[in-house]
């Protein structure tokens with residue numbers, strides 16, 4: 001008899017571990033355990049989403065004829081780990097082999113391959129995760145011998161591999177990338193369609209009560225919980241996005257609005273990451289929308305690039321570089337994460353709006369994560385590991401393999417440019433251009449050195465100045481350094497004084 005462990009982000013009926021099993025003879029184990037739910041303070045909605053999606057998935061497996069041993073979260077034993085549940089199960093159901101599809105976290109992967117065979121006393125087979133387009137081995141081969149890894153070239157290979165938006169060996173529309181058409185600010189037209197609301201069933205309600213009771217001290221609130229917890233709901237959410245928002249996705253991909261939590265984004269990352277949807281089916285649905293003239297090419301290409309480009313690239317970087325990657329700190333940052341990242345209380349309107357989104361919905365879209373909360377952490381020189389812990393905790397779609405390279409590499413530039421050719425540092429002008437936040441803010445975005453000047457502005461020039469040795473020779477930053485060097489000494493000193501004040505009073509901003 002064999003047993004497969006299915007993890008909370010492997011909720012796909014053809015997940016590779018099941019290919020090794022026979023129904024009626026073998027067993028599947030699934031477990032809600034405190035060690036996974038509590039090793040960082042995950043947002044309450046994230047725990048509710050995963051537990052509920054797991055319970056629904058176990059029911060699907062049973063209906064399909066599988067034997068499933070399901071361990072419900074036990075509040076009396078919050079320290080229980082996955083291997084404890086397996087050990088107890090194997091004590092009364094001896095098995096000759098444990099099969100697990102490769103997990104999304106280096107920490108757990110190491111435990112599985114090093115400690116578990118001894119602790120559990122059976123051999124463990126790790127099966128490739130066939131839900132990704134590029135295997136770890138293929139990525140390593142692609143990366144070999146390249147001085148710099150750039151997403152754009154990797155993405156083109158993924159287009160060729162999948163045939164998405166291809167005509168023979170050429171990209172449709174004669175261009176690989178339409179990003180230059182995708183940077184419009186939003187002025188209120190077209191109206192943003194509402195997100196599809198889901199009705200909650202008994203399983204959802206039971207889990208929501210459990211989380212409210214047992215995880216009340218974790219960040220966020222359950223009030224607005226609206227994540228798909230079944231494959232049917234995930235497909236409905238995808239369909240709704242494709243039919244109502246995809247056509248505008250490209251134009252307003254980077255735009256932010258005080259009153260809009262989701263803009264034209266898809267909100268499919270939670271479903272993709274826990275296995276309710278697959279990357280290929282999502283991209284095929286978007287391609288079909290373009291073929292049916294429901295969405296323009298710039299929107300569809302931009303959307304598909306996020307998934308077969310960025311998502312796959314990020315995963316490749318993670319497995320190529322771990323475990324060393326997590327400890328990188330190229331800019332030698334040492335400042336603590338300000339309290340407002342956890343309380344949401346700040347007078348900076350842009351940050352406050354992004355925090356509100358984050359705590360209310362366990363969601364913020366990419367530009368809110370990258371250019372507002374992330375940008376601030378970069379400019380203020382926050383310790384990368386603290387920033388990573390925050391992003392891992394507060395978003396419903398956060399798993400180490402995808403959160404870490406995005407935060408540590410893309411946002412904090414802590415890998416020295418391995419992932420991104422220049423830091424995504426920006427002053428308040430960028431936020432002003434792409435949002436209406438500054439209209440609601442008590443700081444002045446147009447000034448940098450006054451007592452009420454936008455904190456991003458002086459911090460930006462302080463960042464440029466203090467990292468001159470690292471970035472002055474970067475051709476993509478040459479213009480910035482020319483502007484800085486043209487500034488008068490008085491201006492530089494005033495900027496320095498204001499940024500020193502801002503950094504000393506971070507928690508009061």
Ligand SMILES: Cc1cc2nc3c(=O)[nH]c(=O)nc-3n(C[C@H](O)[C@H](O)[C@H](O)COP(=O)(O)OP(=O)(O)OC[C@H]3O[C@@H](n4cnc5c(N)ncnc54)[C@H](O)[C@@H]3O)c2cc1C
Nearest residue numbers: 265266267268269306311365366369370397398399403406
């Ligand atoms: C600091 C930081 C942390 C992040 N942490 C996570 C995380 O923990 N989990 C996560 O899934 N994404 C993460 N991202 C990437 C991105 O912000 C989210 O995937 C996206 O906001 C999810 O919302 P959506 O489904 O509406 O995305 P859309 O804008 O609709 O994009 C479609 C899909 O493309 C994929 N995608 C887009 N950008 C990226 C990217 N940079 N990396 C990987 N996939 C991408 C996602 O699967 C997403 O669902 C992070 C980005 C930053 C800057």
Ligand code: SF4
Nearest residue numbers: 348350428438441454
């Ligand atoms: S003025 Fe500065 S702090 Fe205020 S919303 Fe604009 S960018 Fe953010």
